[in-house]
Amino acid sequence: MTTSTLVHVNEKELKTYASKERRALLGLTSPALLVILIVMVIPVGWLFYLSFIGSDGNFSLEHYQRMLDSKSYARIFLTTFKVSLLTTAICILIGYPLAYFLSQLPARVANICMLSVLLPFWTSLLVRTYSWLVLLQRKGIVNQVGMDFGFWDEPLKLVHNLSGTLVGMVHIMLPFLILPLYASMKSIPQDYIKASSNLGATPTQSFWQIFFPLSMPGLLAGSLIVFILSLGFFVTPAVLGGGKVIMVAMQITNNIELFFDWGAASALGVVLLVMTFVILFVASKLMRLDNVLGGGH
Known part of the structure; x- marks a missing residue:
């Protein structure tokens, strides 16, 4: 052979x-x-x-046309993205320093402290939302303490508005940012920081030039998770927003419960789903580009 x-x-x-x-x-x-x-x-x-099924039962684009013609739908989508972006930004401002602090602790102490981050996962989202309603309402604990100490003279409007919605959403979404960010920070070799110090870099320079760029994958991943999850929030804006903060999920519920219009509700869901996929696609391209540039550098 x-x-x-x-x-x-x-x-x-x-x-x-x-x-x-x-x-x-x-x-x-x-x-x-x-x-x-x-x-x-x-x-x-x-x-x-x-x-794509119209009110007459035939194929139609009337639900999508209504979204293009009605300014109320534009406001709803604008509110949804505004709340999601603000929630993500506040989570970054709070979560990054907290994750950095946890990453610098000894392993045993850090594990104990991480329980405080994971604790909200063991409580129902509905319970946490109504807890904030009790705390922030006009006769709630926050207003009572503020008036007792003379910080303000009359109850503040802390709920049934955008501020109350953001407080509740940040509390719920913060662990989703901290967990991937903490994992990313813990994977950064401490030898890099020591080497930069030996080469004459100050702690601030070591952080911004070494630590922060290396923690970016975790920060981007956590921010993307928070933003995408926030787009579909319903309970928290419905309870703490008091009907003044209308997001897409709430409008979908209104179309079904009040008008029994499954077509309009489905069209809203489809648009939000497509927008989410577009955001994920763009984010994946940006992350890939960042890896390429980082590798080249």
């Missing part, structure tokens, strides 16, 4: 083995793919279908 014949036989055996391996992997993943199909693909497909 010649060498070329042996090579040809080996290639056929490799192709046969690869084909069997693909079939085996497909068989193993079939249950998971079926679950994804039933739980995600079919409902999202049904959502898209309903969004």
Whole structure:
């Protein structure tokens, strides 16, 4: 048997083995793919279908046309993105120093302190939201303490507005920023900071030129998680916003409960879903570009 014949036989055996391996992997993943199909693909497909069904039961773009023509929908989307951006910005301002502080602690102490970050996950979101309502209302603890100490003379409007909504959302979303950021910070070798100090860099220079750039992947990941999750918030703005902070999820609920208009609600959901995918796509491109530039530098 010649060498070329042996090579040809080996290639056929490799192709046969690869084909069997693909079939085996497909068989193993079939249950998971079926679950994804039933739980995600079919409902999202049904959502898209309903969004193109008009009030007369025929194919129509009237729901999307209404969103383009009505200024109220533009305000709702603007409010949704405004609240999400402000929530993300406040979480960064609070979460980055806290994550940095935790990353500098000894491992045992840091693990204990992380319990305070994880503790909100063990409490219902609805309970936390109503707790803030009790604390921030006109006769709540915050207003009472403020007036008792003379910080202000009459109760402040801390709920049923944008401020109250942001307080509740930041409290809920803060752990989603701290966890990936803390993991990113802990993976930064301390030898880099020591080396920069040995080369004459001050602690401030070491932080901004070494530590902060290396922590950017965790910061970007955490910020993206907070922003995307905030886009679909319903309970917190509904309770703490008092009907004055209308986000997309609340309008979807209104279209179903008040008007029983599944088409309009589906169209809103589709637009928000498409916007979310666009944001994820742009973020992935920016992160990839950042990695390329960082590698080149």
